Amino acid sequence: MVLGWLLLLVMALPQVMTGAKECIFCDLTDSSDCTGIPMTCGEDEECFMGEGTAPGLSPVINKGCIETTSCGNEEAVTYQGVTYSLISTCCDGELCNRAPIPAGILKAGATTGLALGMQLLLQ
Known part of the structure; x- marks a missing residue:
């Protein structure tokens, strides 16, 4: 029974912030599916998603950490010989630049966690 209460407590508490933020890194790509890999940002950095456009072409994207003062800025980047804006x-927030998670998956995960916690409490 104590294990059940402990599980519910851990699930309910917010994650402890250590100053370092986890973000997703994805190199410049023309793919809209950029799941990327986790990376740790510096103290003065934020997670970002960059979207580059060029006339008549599909957009390019990248993700990672960027200095807070660069948020919202526009820059020229070259991808496959084309200059994009x-x-x-x-x-x-943690991993805020990850690919969107379908709502059904979050709901299923929360329901499963709650069911497991209740089962442990009732034992």
Whole structure:
């Protein structure tokens, strides 16, 4: 029974912030599917997603950590010989620049966690 209460407590508490933020890194790509890999940002950095455009071409994207002062800035980047206008949009929170998670998956995970916690409590 104590294990059940402990599980519910751990699930309910927010994660402890250590100053370092985890973000997703994805190199410049023309693929809209950029799941990337986790990386740790510096103290004065935020997670970002950059979207680059060029006339008549599909957009390019990248993700990672960027200095807070560069959020929202526009810069020229070259990808496969083409110069794109890239705007970096910052976000707050751990892994906030990851690919969107379908709502059904989050709901299923929460339901499963709650069911397991209740089962442990009732034992």
